[in-house]
Amino acid sequence: MDVSSIADATNNLIVYLATIIEIAHYTLVIYGVRNDWDVNKARKQPVATWLMSIACCYGGGMIISVCVGKPALIPLSNNQSVLMMTIVWWHIFYSPKDVIYNLLSWKPAMLVIVLGKEMIRTRKIIKGVKLGRGAFPDSLLICTILGMFGACGGGFVKNAATFVRKQWNHETVKSIHLATVTKLSLLFSLLYNLQLLGILPISFNTVVLLQLTVMFVISASSKFGVNFDPFHRIEKIITKIFCDDVKLGETHTTEVPQYRMKSPTLGKTYHFQVWAKDELGNSGIKTQSKNVIKERRGPPPINFAGANIGNLHLPERGNQNNQQMVRFE
Known part of the structure; x- marks a missing residue:
């Protein structure tokens, strides 16, 4: 079986498991919201936790809708999807004795959820790219950014809400950085755009398989405490060339131990x-x-x-x- 056949089978599997991987998406996102929330306050503020969960689960779709000139709340028009998200939200936040939340802390269960999340991430990036190309067919930059928002928009909404509640200072600004998953989403969004433009000499499904493999490995590794950033060395070189604070013409000094x-x-x-x-x-x-x-x-x-x-x-x-x-x- 060649790579093309595997890629086609993977794409068909993602379509077949659409409902299951959507549940995995809601589970992982709401699990992250629960981790950032005080347990006692969460039980006293169910409406707030539900609204925050909605913002994080549908944030990417809302951002894209606004950018392409559509109503922001279009992602919430699917009643079945909202009901499914609400059921997942209740089980993670308020299940008896936190049985579901504790189950998700079990590594094998989390790996299955991460795999489903990365499957649906491919669909979200593709949807963002295609909506962007429909609204801005001549802009590669905008289409690439919208593809990234499709995959990580909930994280942007979550971080924006955090910064609104905090006081802006030096320490707050220092915490701003792009996660590895966001960088990879931006990269694969670019690859999808290049493939649609006929520049990338590989099939669309092959890009899907490549994205799923790379992002699952990196996301799963992070769950075991192994953080790997493939962009680290490239960023270091670019920073050294373009962003170093040593100016040309500065007097050279020799370091003395x-x-x-x-x-x-x-x-x-x-x-x-x-x-x-x-x-x-x-x-x-x-x-x-x-x-x-x-x-x-x-x-x-x-x-x-x-x-x-x-x-x-x-x-x-x-x-x-x-x-x-x-x-x-």
């Missing part, structure tokens, strides 16, 4: 720069030191571990206190 200064002269300015490593181990990130060196009688040696020569200001004599503040500029 340890610089030892004995008896610095008061009133004299010394020059140094601090170079550090980020969380990925990249060196050359210039930082501003907030260290304060205290000078005692008969000033002790001043050590600059892992620093380069930069600006060090020592105050003039005149302050006869036992300790004088030495600041970095």
Whole structure:
């Protein structure tokens, strides 16, 4: 059996199991909502949990509908689908003794749910791409983004709701990042668009099989604590080339593992720069030191571990206190 036959069989299986994989989609999404919700508050706020579950389950369809000029609530017009989602919501949030929620914590059961979720993700990306091409036939970018929204729109809605409730600050903004699944959805959305344009020399069903295989492996691995990002090295190279903070023409300095200064002269300015490593181990990130060196009688040696020569200001004599503040500029 060749790859084409396997791809065709996979696509037929996804169509045949449409209802089952839709339930898997609702289950995994609402399970994530339940994990982010306080148990006691959830039992006191059933309407809020139901509305949040609807927003996350149908968020992608709502975003796409708005973008292509259709009513936002069209995804909710299928009464059978909404009823099915409501039944799943009740079992995950309010089943007696949390039996369903605890069952989903069992790894084999979660793997089956993840497989169903990745099956329906292929249909959601394809639907987003086709709706985008119907509304914006000349824009590859918009069609690709709409395909991504079809697969991950619920996550965007969930994160948007979280940021609305939080205060915007440095720590909040630092938490913004694209998940690996979102990056992969964007990639496969692009591949579907290229295939529809006749640029990609493989069949549509082959792209479906490739997406299902790759995304299931990565999603299943994350459930076992193995996080793998295939874009990490590419992003690192692009960031190094286009987003590095070391500007052209900047004076080159050589890193010194340890610089030892004995008896610095008061009133004299010394020059140094601090170079550090980020969380990925990249060196050359210039930082501003907030260290304060205290000078005692008969000033002790001043050590600059892992620093380069930069600006060090020592105050003039005149302050006869036992300790004088030495600041970095």
